[in-house]
Amino acid sequence: MKKDEMNSFLKKIPRGVIYHKVTDSVRYFLASMLAPLHRKEKVIEFENIFASYCERKYCVAFPFARTAIYFVLKALDLPKGAEVILPPITIKGIVDVVVDLGLTPVYVDLDVETINFRLDQLREKLNPNVKVAIITPLFGLVPDVSAMVALLKANGVFVIEDFSQCLNGRYDNKRVGTFGDVGIYSASSIKTLDTLGGGLAITDDQVVHDRLRNAQAGLMPARRTALIKKAWVNLIRNVATSEPVFSFLTFPVLQLIRQRNPEAALKQTGHRDKGRLATLPLLWFCRYTSVQAQIGIEQIKGVIAQDAARVANVEFLKASCEIDDFPKTTQESRNVYWQLILPVSNALEAQAYFAKRGIDSATSSLELVCALKDYPNRADLQTAQRIYRNGIFIPCFPHLSQSDMRRIVMAVNGYFQERGHAKEG
Template sequence: MVPVNEPLIMDRDKQLILQCLETGWISSEGPFIKEFEEKFANYIGKKYGVAVSSGTAALEIAVKALGLPEGSEIIVPTFTIISCVQAIVKAGLNPVLVDCDYRTFNMVPEEIERKITKNTKAIMVVHIYGLPVDMTPILDIARKYNLLIIEDAAEVIGQTYKGKLCGSFGDISVFSFYPNKHITTGEGGMILTDDENLYEKCKGYRNLCFSFDPDRRFIHEEIGWNYRMTNLQAALGITQLERIQEHINKKRWMGKKYNELLSDLQDVCYLPIPKTDYAENIYWVYTIVLKDNYPKNAKQIMKELMDKGIGTRPFFYPMHLQPVFQRMGLFKGDTYPNSEKLYEKGFYIPSGLALTEEQISEVSNALHEVLR
């Protein structure tokens, strides 16, 4: 079996985790958490970092920390993971969806401006699959309408837009360290901001809104969550961050190998774009999109690949089609053709950092057999 993802764990990772076990610092109390927050914030280029238990937790805290009035609208792509829209809904706010570009998978800036109303307060930018969102027009729109930017850079840790690291553009930015990300802490996430007030709010929401005054510790002014990261996770984050450039180089090597081996596939609409005028693909995952007239859909091809021992994952199911949101009465009558077709025709193949050249060849051979 070639798994769709396998993280790369080295001796240095094990050494720091063992240090946590030997010292007893295994909970959310421990020196590595602050160190990881500071090092990651410094790497991205933000003043403050708040380490949390997952990327989903980071989104929920970030949205709540903005303190937007109930009913405010946040523009967000429909082609994304449910965590993004879920965070908006759980905060009592209204998600407003936009479609994605069919080649880059990212939200279309021109659609954003058409969706702005007097209730719009923020844009949630989500970088998808390896290429960043085209940020310049979105930042211009945000300035024009005085909107906040929530930047979800979970899938592009180490990626740059016009030479500047993704995650550095948001008023508040979030990251995930799930095992399929460019650095992992097992589970885990991070919130970054330059705003000290937002930073303090995020720290509170992460930790049940305990008072920072020891005499008032169990007196709560607000509702928060237990979304803390452990010292064990932070230790792994520190060692993984030390190797971030190696991981990026490995991802791009992997993308280049796949490009060479799969360029002759006749039934594939297109392979990932190697670069745009603002970024080189970081290949968080390696995507396959079938031609419109190909008689099988992504699910059928994925099943045939699984029968050959090749792990795959489907593309995101669009948010406007999600049953849970339809039952809430959200997105009635919405249609986003690019996102809908991508779910039908798109999937991704093994792309983890532990992938070997032999496995890449095995995946290529299986794809050629299945699509022949």
């Protein structure tokens, strides 16, 4: 047996990674315990760097993306009952802030090729009561943002781009996050730019910026315990997905969990509480810290190189797999593939199939928010349901080896030869 074949037999491939070195995660954990949290000049320095990086005039940092969205919506002074168009797959916290402000969520189904709003259905949802739309390029896939924004602006709709999974994505060479009125980036764990959380609002509108800056000034002091918890979770995830820990400890534990309860290990970072919040947590209204800002200043320098390696991996996988099932987006899209999503007939079966071949995979931990039973305006959206239930992430992170990728190709081809393709409807 050749050396790389022997290593392939022993080595297991994780579903994803933390985009920091383990040594960085150790440093950040220590900083979360010991470093000052409220060095305002450090936060401003990172805001300016991030605004310039994203080709916007202004950036205002909040503790979470949902907090940033909350204050953007509040700054618009919308009437109660005004409608906000949302993606059917997103974090539940965004729906929580919409409902808390007395606004009405409205959902539009997804296009199978872009995993974003279907333009025909978006057009049908527009009416004089729709005041805001949140466009979310899921999984690093770039839709025709220009057409969406043009349609929305023609109908007087304020546009928020949640590009948390699509930093550095472009459409027709224009950055995702710069088409709408405001862009929001979530710098949370496992993102390509991960600062132990944070919601970064970018805009060219000085009035919006000034209102967001006033809101930021009114936030409560950060809680060190919360930052320590985030840094600890990141460190554990980083160690758990690193070699040889993943192959000899993490993967066997995941297999035991799957044997006892297959659903328990299906979601990328676990299942979330789907219940409606009576009030928004105070933690959502604490400041973004200077520790997080310093992490951002350090880590942002390496994002483009990591993107290039990940995109090259995806291009190899898509070209080598004998299937035509991956989403295709558009010719003008420059996708960054935060995750490589693959529609399958049964996600649990696919996960088990890949796991037998030493490849860990998962479905998204985002929620199918259009189906949440405790929230208004539930909608039965067929494409969103299929993607949520049976869209599985294929490993594509930057430091995969050629041997790793050949194994992934063999597993994907083998799965479709044995199990067939996902059915429409």
